[in-house]
Amino acid sequence: MRKFLIAGTFLLATPLAAFAGPIGNACADSPRARGDRALCNCIQQAADRTLSRSEQRRAAKFFRDPDAAQQVRMSKSNGDNEFWARYRAFGEMAEAFCAR
Secondary structure: OHHHHHHHHHHHHOOHHHHOOHHHHHHHHOOOOOOOHHHHHHHHHHHHHHOOHHHHHHHHHHHHOHHHHHHHHHOOOHHHHHHHHHHHHHHHHHHHHHOO
16 A cells, blocks of 8 residues: 555656657647647647557657648548547547647
């Protein structure tokens, strides 16, 4: 029991940035985020709920290359269309929970 209490205390005391994923990191590096780490962590949490880790890495590239997102959106591939549906769900969740 004591080990769990110590681990829980450590997790609460550790900065959220240490747990950032691909989306959170891409967001933080984006000029649009203006260094808003709390916003980027919120967006990462939405990504964790809607996208697999590999999909997060794929989507993170859109922060640097918006044209890549457009290419996926316009693709006729079933795989791209399925990914785009999950990506849209991620965007809607992030907007609903992280908008200020």
